[in-house]
Amino acid sequence: MKYLVVVVFWLFTTKVHAVEDAKQQWHQFLNSYSKQVERKLKEKSIPGAALSIVHGDFGDLAKGFGKTQVRKGRSVNQNTRFRLASVSKTFAGSLTAKLASQGYFHIDDYVGKYLPYVDDTDYKSLKVYHLLSHSSGLVPNAYDNLIESRMPYDEIIERLIQVDPICPPGQCYGYQNAMFSLISDVILNATGMPYERWLVEFMFKPLNMQDGGVGIDNMQKDDNFAFPHVLGRKRWHTAKLKPHYYKVAPAAGINASAADMVQWLKAQLGYYPDVLSLDALTIQGRPYTHTKRELRRRIWREHIDEAFYGLGWRIYDYDGEHLMYHSGWVQGYRTDVVVIPALNVGFSLLLNAESGVINELTTDFISQVIDMYREAPPQTNDGASKES
Structure with a gap:
């Protein structure tokens, strides 16, 4: 009996030490990668950035870099708002999946069930x-x-549905912003509640995403927002915040901070089932459309x-690992978001500058996390490996 107690104690302490070692390894990685981001941003003179990294078991990082404006700007912190551009589409997808699951x-x-005018066009079979x-x-x-x-x-949509x-529908892939945003009209007519209210009341508020929201007024509600920047001959110049893509809110109308994106990433990893249930996450993550051209993108082709x-x-097989991804780009901003469910990891990087350095930083993050995981699979809090 005494021997059995010793064995159980040994197993318990071994697991505890393994968890602590894995947690320490994760925080060392966060520190190292954060320094890598800071160094590369400085090399490119990027005005400002917001970094969010999540591990469901070992902790999170929400950090700002640089300034909201190149001249006279305030320091970017974890609560500074950035335009998400097309990363907004992930919110539309999740909300739609949530409502469908409910x-x-x-x-x-x-679509014609909710928007009858579509039935009189070539898009009557659109779902x-x-x-x-x-x-x-x-x-x-x-x-x-x-x-x-x-x-x-409304005038754009009137013209859009007349295009041959x-x-x-369902036969080929063609990336959209205007057509994508018809989902807001579907949601309004199906539920009686506007898209924007659904997002604020049933996603932003319960997820405690306190900084961001929908639209240009939200972006400018106080002075803690990142201004857009464009590159001149030798340096970055602050540009005017343009309202255009805010008119297609599901496609490109959302703002968020580093702190907000931590909560969004946790929701994608299943940590807020009252907001995004397993059914909703399953619905949004199905591979509906094959996007072969993505296999030829220079930054991905060695991995995907x-x-x-x-x-x-977007759903990728990246070096044998299933991940979800989206990028965004409007004048003055670049954004990326990544979720790797099997590794319990999420990542977001927001820039207030149109710089390709984001491609390198995102790819480095994904590859480094996968390599770290495969060298020494992290342990969950009960000591079980997360490897699948």
């Missing part, structure tokens, strides 16, 4: 999931030029074996 509508419902998986049949980026003009959203499709689009999320 029975407000089905993702394979015809809800086609909107959010970029498989409507439209030519890529249809009428983005009108989004960038002063034309109201290049394939039937398969590429799909879910509901508002």
Whole structure:
């Protein structure tokens, strides 16, 4: 009996030490990667950035770098708001999956059920999931030029649904902003509540995302926001915050801070099931549309074996690891978000400058985390390996 007690005690202390070692390794990685980000941002003279990293068992990081403006700006902190640009699409995908899982509508419902005017067009067979998986049949980026003009959203949609499709819905991939944003009209007519209110009341508030929100007024509600910057001949220049893409809120209308993105990443990892249930996460993460062209992107092609689009999320097989990803780019901003469910890890990087350095930093993060995991699989709090 005494021997058994000793063995049990030894096993228990061994597991405790393994967890502590893994936790220490994770925090060493956070420190090392944070310094790497800071160094590369300085090399490119990037005005400001917000970094968010989450590990469900070992802790989080929310950190600001640089300034909100190159001249006379305040220091970026974890509560500084950035435009998310197309990373906003992940919120649209998650909200749609949430509402579908709660029975407000089905993702394979015809859009015309909620927007009858679609039935009189070539898009009468368009389904809800086609909107959010970029498989409507439209030519890529249809009428983005009108989004960038002063034309109201409703007039853009009137023209959009008259464009001849290049394939039937569901048959081909074509990235969209205007067509994607029809989901807000579907949600309004299916639930009786505006898209923006759903996001604020049922995502931002319960997730304690206190800084960001929807629209240009939210972005400028106080002076703790990152101004956009464009590169001149020798240096970055502060630009005017433009309202254009805010008119397509599901596609590009959301703002968030580093602290906000920590909460968003945790929700994607399943830590807030009252906000995003397992059913909702499953619905949004299905591979609805094959995106073969992603396999040829210079920054990915050495790593990605398969590429799909879910509901508002890109889905990749990256060096044998399943991950969800999205990037964003509007004038003066670049953004990235990554979720690696099996590793219990999430990542977000927001820049107030249009710099390709974000591609390098994101790719480095993914590869370094995967390598660290495979060298020594982290342990959960009960001592069990997270390896699958």
